[in-house]
Amino acid sequence: MASSTPAAPAAPPELRHHFASLEAQKEASSLGMWIFLVTEVLFFGGMFTAYAIYRETYRHAFEGASNLLDLRLGAFNTVVLIVSSLTMALAVWASQQGRTRLLGLFLVLTMTLGTTFLVVKYFEYAHKFENHEVPGPHFVVPLDEATHQLLPRQSEMFFSLYFCMTGLHALHMIIGIGLLLWLLRKALRGDFTVRYNTPVDMVGLYWHFVDIVWIFLFPLLYLLGRHTL
Amino acid sequence: MNTPTPSSGQRVHYLNASYGVRSWLLTIDHKRIAILYLIGVTVFFAIGGIAAALIRLELLTPAGDVFQAETYNKIFTTHGVMMVFFFMIPGIPAVLGNFLVPLMIGARDLAFPRINLLSWYLYIIGGLIALWAVVHGGLDTGWTFYTPYSTVYSNGWVVVTAVGIFIAGFSSILTGLNFLVTIHTMRAPGMTWTRMPLFCWGMYAAAIIQILGTPVVAITILLVGAERLFHLGIFDPAQGGDPVLFQHLFWFYSHPAVYIMILPAMAVISELVTAFSRKPIFGYKFIAGSSIAIAVLSFLVWGHHMFVSGQSVYAGLVFSVLSFLVAIPSAIKVFNWTATLYKGSVSYQTPLLYALGFIGLFTFGGLTGLFLACLGLDIHVHDTYFIVAHFHYIMVGGTIMAYLGGLHYWWPKISGKIYPEYWSRVSAWVIFIGFNLTFFPQFIVGYLGMPRRYHAYPEEFQVLNVMSTAGASILGIGYLIPLVYFIWSMRYGQDAADNPWGATGLEWQTSSPPPTENFEDTPVVTGRPYDYLTGRGEEAAVG
Amino acid sequence: MSGHGKGHGGLGAYFAVFAALMVLTALTVWAAYQHLGIWNTPLALTIATTKAALVALIFMHLKDSPKLTAMVVGSSILFLAFLLFVTASDYLTRRWIPIYFR
16 A cells, blocks of 8 residues: 555546545545534534423423424424435435436435425425514414413523524534535536535435434424323 | 645755645644644644733732622633633643644544634634633633523623534544544554554554543533523522532532643653663553553543532532542552663753653652542542642643653654753743742641632731742743743754654654655554663664 | 335334324323323423434434444433433522531
8 A cells, every 4th residue: 555656557536645546535434424423413412402401391382382383384394304314315316327317307306395495494484474473472372273272481491402403403504515516516517426525425424314314303393292182 | 725835955844845824824734834833833822821921910919909790700710711622731742742643543534624724714714702701801600601691691702612512522532533543543554553652552542532531511501602692491499499409510520621621631641651661661551451441430520520519418428539549540550651762871861851740740740639539638628729729730740741751852853953951941931930839828728718719808818829929930930931032943953853852653764854644654653662671672764 | 004015015114103102192191181290290201202213213213323323312311311300400509408507
């Protein structure tokens, strides 16, 4: 494993100078992305901890407030993200096969699904603003759907966490769509071959992770109070 | 960036391979990035040091007569924020770690050189944002941002400072990520985990903490900012929030953070002790294992910052027991270093003076940490100067001593020059004396009840406070002397040989300073680390 | 849900996981309306964890990745568990009264 000596064959253009081989480079990239995802687990994890503590403390308020979220939109978004995970996995597969047109198609599909998710989210947020369910000075304590009584004041805490958690998730989706656009551009330029598709793989890992976060957000935010209905 | 190469006859190395501001600001060479960090941390250390000087100035007299209370609060907050986030956390990893890790493992660079440069830019941007807040009136919450004061009642620049720290946190995460991947995937052929220098083990352990802990304080700071901007009430009791939850989330990172500060320092000490005893380090595997043990255990003790917060007594009990346990791996290291020195061929050069200072002061500060782990005693001294003295013994008497020791030891490698030995010993002694005079009296006043973070204090504490301020002045001078002679040495210092200390380690197998690509040919490792006895060890096919 | 054996091994697995994820989503919505007492939450979390595991193992190729990757993932879960459970242990034991005060 010598560094570049005069007689060695020309290194592939994707190989960065400090790596011994494309294999080593791919291994390092993959480990790096997984470690980054670890930081994301802990990043979201802080909010999940806050959620867990307050949910136990204000159980009734949280259950009632959760029922005010639109379950159909939440479930629809969950399906959208699952399909987008499939199309992302297929995009990675296509890049491994060197099939650029198929790769481009799946990237576009994934982006479209991601954008759909964000559009739905926008409508959900807008609805909250209209109903004065946004925490802060304009918050109005809503009515419990089941009993039509006023919910406890701490329902505001549920909405604080709802906006922070889904907001951070949405921000990650936006970044993900940006990364997909970048991938699309590179793909159309022919940068990805059977031998080298690492960026597609890495963005795929990121995208799947963002899906996993939603997989936990959906039941915790949308479903926790349904059994009281 | 392809500026003229130096005139013929002069060897090309990483410092003169290219010239011009752009070649530095757009570099991806880990060694140049280390120098960029060196400049950055020195500047922020100076700012934090000025804040410290102002604190000590106020505390010369019992009355709060120099600054108003709110201004004083802003000064100690500036001191804490600058020192913790912009000097101590980046410090040794970003300067010495960046420079040495690839060299020590026989690699040409870190795994992600461009991310390394991004790390530096994030650090500088975060620091400038925090500095903007300081200049425009500052923050008065303390570096700990406790709620609901920080989220509701404070009049300082909470959100701006929080943004600065958040961005710097990303820098820390990316540095840790880079080190972990590099150490896992880029070690030279033959360098197994147990042949790796202990310096790298220490960087690895600190990187684990950076990856797992920093994101939690990042989200906490974001929530504080969101609460302040949007009146969310997550940590505000008036809206159903729990300030103690903030403390849990904050200290989950901030306790392991202090191990981000000390593990790299211990890593340096391991190298210094073995090099200047000319003996293999005693208990290599124990030191390596202790580093990992500290990294893991450090995440389980954060509640010892919260004994008086209202957390449950039972949780406090568990945190107390675990805090005693976390001292054990540190003690193991101290025993191993001592055993290394024992019957070694010890030469008392400046780096070893700093290492010996570290061992003494860190042990002393660590023992006082055991006092604080004891729940009942901590309740008595919480929020007094006893705490302040404890952590300064570790951070200044420990980490900063190790940083200076490492800087001296590797200076010939970094700059290709030798620093003046006489002045380096003078400053080591000035620093040691100044440090003890500053902080030992603080143990006493703290135990006697002087609270921290107050600009006034009862008259009976004045004598000890005057001693402390006198010590701080001496300490400040002690820090200025190396600044002067290091810069002096770059121009007028004697040229350094490849291995001026006769030490083992791959970094000494290449020239001083190293070429940009670190090694002419990839080294191959065949022997044990620190092989002073047989003289066999790493071989490098050096051109 | 078509496309099994579309030409390359592994594709079938993607579609199978997709189908499983859809079924589990429907299941978790249905289960949310059932009166299971204290078991509602653990059930929802179990289903979510299963979905996450499928995404990680198959879509993210964790199953075919080096052991180190699995350790990295495991460490994140372990330390998140530290954060969650140790913090929760404070709140859960707040009202416990030490025996000598009773």
